[in-house]
Amino acid sequence: MLSFRPVTLTSTLRKLIERIVARGVRDCIEDRLRPEQKGFRPARSPLDTLMQVASAVRRRMDGERTAAAFIDDARACDSVDHGCIVRELLSFGVERHLVAWIAGFLRGRTSKVRVDNALAEDISVTCGVPQGSVLGRLLFIITVASLGRRLKRITGLRNGFFADDLGIVCTSNDLSELQQRKQQGLDCITHWSAECRVEVSAGKTEHTQLAAREAKLLSLKVGATALKEERAPELVDLTMHRLKGLSKHGLCMKAVASTRLLQLRAAASPEWGPDREERRGSHRAPEQAEMCYGVASWWFDTSLSDLERVERVQAQAAHMVAGNPKAANREGGLREARLKPINEVARRRALDHYL
Structure with missing residues (x-):
């Protein structure tokens, strides 16, 4: 049941208004979104994220180790805080009347479930972006943009986004440096997730060292939960093996x-x-x-x-x-x-x- 989520069925008039608002928002933010975010953007595809991660793996020098972690956010679109969305819109310089309309669009939403002829009572929706709406995906990638900016400040750490799929990669010939950078990246993601009320699923988050036959295990954590090193983790359905790589x-x-x-x-x-x-x-x-x-x-x-x-x-x-x-x-x-x-x-x- 955790995989089921309500889909917003808005009216034709509401969708038309959403498209008008979305166009105004895109005009403000498109040039300012980080290139690492490939999801829900014009002329972008999962291939861009895959090529970005693959390029980081190929560029390592002889003797260097490459470590990658693929982060899973549990129902991120359903749990992101509305306040974070509004703050990010303002930080991008979106016009205030558009921000006010979006805040009203998110506020006071309710949903109900129908099974055959039985209809449940209204449930108040206080977080998340409406699944199936025109604006929902755009609002989510705007919110995630702040995480991309924070990760960019960590020296030697590369990242690639496709919507809520995130991969971080770093390369070094020093195992302790590799451990430190990766843990800094995971701590950054954990802190951002707590601020925006997005849960990182430690059980589904995977990490590995690529092309390292005698690799010592890295001790990485998400919060207080230790991560298990996987031999063949996945990013956007692309399998990467510890020894065989891509x-x-x-x-x-x-x-x-x-x-x-x-x-x-x-x-x-x-x-x-x-x-x-x-x-x-x-x-x-x-x-x-x-x-x-x-x-x-x-x-x-x-x-x-x-x-x-x-x-x-x-x-x-x-x-x-x-x-x-x-x-x-x-x-x-x-x-x-x-x-x-x-x-x-x-x-x-x-x-x-x-x-």
Whole structure:
């Protein structure tokens, strides 16, 4: 039940007014938001956050250790303090009449739950941003911006946000310095969370040292709770392994795609079932989309043998889509199925990102 949350169903007129207010707020804040925040912003995507963290991992020098922590805020959008939202709006220089309207929009909200024909009594909502509203996501990233500014003051600590997903990364050849920086970052997050009434879930917060075979464990805490070091933590659904780094994600994608491939094989009979275009669509939608998620951030760190495994899955899917035998030429099968090698997809997306 903790995963369920009320969704705000506002009227058409209210949504129109929210859009007008949101445009006025964006005009004031967009140029002042930190580049580390990628969520709910125009022309941004999870790939930006993944590339940011991946870049920090790649830049380490020989002998240096890289430590990463991925922080989980428990229902952050539902618990953030309204006072913090108003203070952040004012600090960004948003016009006072817009701030007053937003404060009134948040104040005195109620919600109720309907199950079949039974309707619960009104519940007063005293914190959080309205889920499903036009303004909700924008107000949240404005509030989180203050945390980004605080983390930026910690020397040697890099961070990346996508909405409420946060990763912090630091690199050093001194283990004690690494420990100190990471703990400073976690303490900063803990203090900010207490001020804004956002709970950090220590049980779901993960940390690891990357590319360290004989790494001594770091003793890190969130508040009074010690964190457990994970071998393969996740940030925005990207898996990072302690030894294999970002290449671990490629293996995970290959495993997921292989399962999808079995489903495609069951429906890809040349005598019956969907035609070629339907088979192509059913492959591109769930299977290729999963294989290519964030591909520009992990593809170039993955070993050639692991890359070949992923490409082999794409080639098998192409043969099924085109109705070709397994022994058919790989390049010809991809052309006939109108599919691209994953390597080409990765290079195109990396180029689009940097341009």
